Amino acid sequence: MKPRIVAFIPAHNEEKSIRDCLAGLGDQSLPLDVNLDVIVIADNCSDQTEEMALAAGAEFNLELRVLTTKNNKQRKVGALNAAWKSIYGDPLDLYDKRQTIYQEYYRNSVKAVLGMDADSRLAPGALSQLWEGLMSSRNIGGVMAKYTMRMPKKKSLISKSDPHYEEKIAIGEYGGPISRWWTHQQKQDMASWLLDLQYSGGSTYVLGGQATLFRPETLQDVISENKLDGPWQDDSDVEDMLLTWQIQKKWKTLISPTARCYVDAMKSYHTFRQQRNKWQSGTVDLLTNGNIGVRSKHRGKIWRSQLKTFSNLTIRLLFILLLALSLATDQFNWSWIWLTPVILASILNTILALKTPMHRPIDIIFAALLISPEIYLWVNLITFVNVWLGKLSANKKDGWAIQYSAERGQTKSKLTEGIIVVIVLITLGIYFCIDQRSFLTSEAVQTSVGPYLLSGWILLTYFTIFTSLAMVYQLWKLRGRHKA
Known part of the structure; x- marks a missing residue:
């Protein structure tokens, strides 16, 4: 035989x-x-x-x-x-x-x-x-x-008069601009992981x-x-x-x-979130659950990845808080050196987009402008927070069941409600700052807030320097000829 x-x-x-x-x-x-x-x-x-x-x-x-x-x-x-x-x-x-x-x-x-x-x-x-x-x-x-994600064909290639239109859409072989854009973000993320390995x-x-x-x-x-x-x-x-x-x-x-x-x-955003919730939750459980009785020699690499995500979250939340407080109290001072991490991120994401199989010109442009990478990162940051907060919950969720339900359309995303809440909060914040402009810019408020702003910007600077050095190191590694 x-x-x-x-x-x-x-x-x-x-x-x-x-x-x-x-x-x-x-x-x-x-x-x-x-x-x-x-x-x-x-x-x-x-x-x-x-x-x-x-x-x-x-x-x-x-x-x-x-x-x-x-x-x-x-x-x-x-x-x-x-x-x-x-x-x-x-x-x-x-x-x-x-x-x-x-x-x-x-x-x-x-x-x-x-x-x-x-x-x-x-x-x-x-x-x-x-x-x-x-x-x-x-x-x-x-x-x-x-692995490489398959890019959906353009939905516009199917005539609405095609008797099999709904069947072809249901198969998932075709998709609109959003699903094609979202697919590329997953494909570029996978390419980055494969190159790192x-x-x-x-x-x-x-x-x-x-x-x-x-x-x-x-x-x-x-x-x-x-x-x-x-x-x-x-x-x-x-x-x-x-x-x-x-x-x-x-x-x-x-x-x-x-x-x-x-x-x-x-x-879709919803099915992606549920899949990544399952992946991230399972990974965190393997890292922290001593009852499983198994450890990987790559454990340090996985922990570094978790810390990198935490650092990205901290930098963005701290920047938003400091920027809002500085503008509200009229203590914001611009420095051109702040563009350094932005330029590094743009170069890095452009190279990753170029190394991603079957990329499109629009993908390169969005990567260089940091539009796509930033949106994709925020989705993953939400997943990161959700999973680690879930570690504090006494109820263990069935990740497989949740993902299957999302893929079958049995659950719905709360993305729209979330966006509306964020817009309302931003609007209320802007209205408050305009309405209380004279109070917020008074010498007493500026004197009280000033030391906290200074300490916050210093802390953010250290975080940003660390992240920038990490991007430089990643760019140095990407000079190799490996393909994703």
């Missing part, structure tokens, strides 16, 4: 995307004398996912079978473990089920396990590149593809579930060491990061410098 790669594709009501995912696997050029088997796990489906998967498997000449799950309460984790158990058996079985000779041969022939999302698509040649990376050294446990030697603290090739012995080690019934666990909202940290105890986890995987972006 030839060595083989087995792909696990969990699919919950993915009838609209599963064909494209399988088409990507059908495009792959396999390593010499290596076979590819595909297992689609139709997880608690109420649509035609199973039928679409079987039809696509026949269309693209794939060795494909479908597993169906019922009453699986562990969602993606349970689906992946079901595929694993179909090959390696279930340790929780009460009876010793001896495998047939064929099953033993088949199990031993599996040299790599590909974990994929049903809405992802591998670029041609990506599977061979992942295989080469995994087999380049005995101590490599997993290799992840480089590559400049740090290619080691990653998370093997993303969208497309990662694992060595089976690695996953078996995780099961044995942690007394599990399958490699994946639902103890965390970021099951792929938890698995990666467990793997890193004995194995290397790397990102492929060449293998590409195209994934869907969150096309």
